Amino acid sequence: MVLGRGTRLFAGAMIAVCMVLMGPSAPSGLFAGAVPVEAVRDIAPNRVMTWNICNPCEVSNVDRAAEIATYAPQVIGLQEACVRDVEMIREYLESLHGLVYHVEYGSVLRDWGRCGGVPWNPGAFGQAILSAAPMTDRVSVEYPDGGSEDRGYMAVTTKVGGQTVRVFNTHLAQRRQESVRAHQTGVLATEVARHDRAIVLGDFNAVPDAPELAPMWALAADTAPGCQPPSAGTCETTTDWQSKFDYVFLRGLLPLAHRVHPTESSDHHLLYSDVDLT
Template structure:
């Protein structure tokens, strides 16, 4: 006891305060359907897309409608790679469609989702969920890739980030199956989880209800589609309950036909 008292007295005498606990890290996360690099005006301009992404100042970004050597609409460019280089970020691309090249020796034609990260990507996987192909005549819903999962380390703590693009059809049956598939995948992972994506449904849609039993919606209090005058909120940043949502908003830009969603999330201490 006398030794402890002497130590306290010495600390006070020297004017040294006890070290404060480190603040909990904050992660800025975005979700953006980039419309394959075409703006609300229908003009392809990947530099404009990159500028819109740069203006978000996000640590991690989930992207949808990403072309990689897909076709003439995006000049057969590698959008995932080019955007990562333009922003100085790491990238994982998860194709939904992966087709033969147009000519021998050319790159494969791919279209899907991606995750951009300022933090190194420690692990990544392209999961299968239920999909109804738009490329195959008379297709039926079946498991197919295009659900991206990456693990990044924030202050040495692993955080899993997912990017998805759900079915667009009016009938919610495929989205219902996709939600169940995604929850199954998320349920196998431990620790903080962030799901970003274009859900092609609004928050109150019945097919999304199961998500809200496990994830919190970073509600930006504004629409995301169409970009010029949004009347629907189709785009989301959601987080597991061990993450605290500090703030969320949409960002006014017509670099795509959707607006991005931007959220600040506090990680567990």
Template sequence: MRPAPYLWKKGRRPLPEQTPLRVATFNIHHGRGPDDRLDLGRVADVIRAGGAVVAGLQEVDRHWSPRSAFADQAAWLAADLGMNVVFCANLDLDPPAPGIPRRQYGTAVLSRFPIRDSGNTFLPGSPVGERRGLLRATIVVHGVPVQVCTTHLQDDDPAGRLRQARAVRALVTGRPGPVILTGDFNALPDAPEIRVLTRSLRDAWPGPGPGPTFPAAGSRIDYVFTSPDIEVMSAAVVPCDASDHLPVFVDLLLPEAGG
């Protein structure tokens, strides 16, 4: 993992029955950095250099518009990184002309492990915002089935975002086995939306330090949460110029199969 200005590390070795897993969450801003240059290769380089074997991505375009050159960004990243991928569209529009793929925008999960199944659940709507969803993928890590979820909550409606956070909590805590929840939650750590989630899940960034992930506002709004049976070993916010957000990488220890 590259050096980062915000880093937390527990510093003990895994037990024999625990399985290490490096996970990332990254709002890729459809491949445009703070310089407004479209370069999806920079996103791939960040994920590759960070060593993530599972990544939850937000603001992913699929044949969406000229802003991303109408690319299938999830498929491109998966091919470049040699990973499996599942993409789900929260916005799904008719193509600009017959015979052209539909215009889609949403979230994705990349995994070096096989993705056994997946699904997307739309979250309660906000009267002022776009449709949001929770993407879930089941991956099997050395015999351990893990539910990996990612989401992107409403940015400009705190009440709507709270409803969405409550829905996310109900969806992820109702599933068996280890759960990893990633995403851009558009809320600070002390916000009601985050407190709703941490009633059942653990924030993988325990500090010290604020660990801001949205440099323009100096705010931490991107998170990795885990179910209580997963141990967090380290967490880092990694500087990059690939997006207007910074990615979070965490090292986790999964429980043994059947544990």
């Protein structure tokens, strides 16, 4: 028997209900904040997004998926991502919103405290990239010095706007560790410089005019026109503490539009950009 699309979506939604009720990340209200299946929309083919999803936080993965589905980007870079959470977000994006993504991970830490699991098999923690198009040539690099917690970057080759592009996703050392971030940025910039066209997503834990970001500014521009040293005062904040720490750096590409969207699901805002690859 061949099931119709409506039947498959309904079945997927019922499976998601069971996962929510049994999982540790169940929302306070059933599918709180989720967009109904009828609101399925097309993925925006030239849109990229970065989001530090906050971990450990008492946040529903149903709500996280709903936030992403609102903008339906082609590529999403997640930081502070537990593999189990990303798996559930990806499932909800498909079963509740009809959005199908491939996934690659850049985990740098196995952490029971952050990601659960059992002592002999704790959850993997770090970065993840979701892409509507297949991804190839994944690399995952742990920085030689992560600071107070292991940190790193990952990179994949995928399609954005129908064009092939290298996409990076990183999370730099925590605040008040400027010298550590400076070294990390140097490692990242060396790799980004190898590509004529690249998109660099991430939580850099540094404001735009911080000295440690100089290697990135030498290679790429922020998606927000005018947001670069020394006129960094024009940059929109991306965190609950009114700092810009999150970036979509574009190398060899032009921004078309961008948006910063505060969310109750994280202490970092969603940041997305539509890009011109022609």
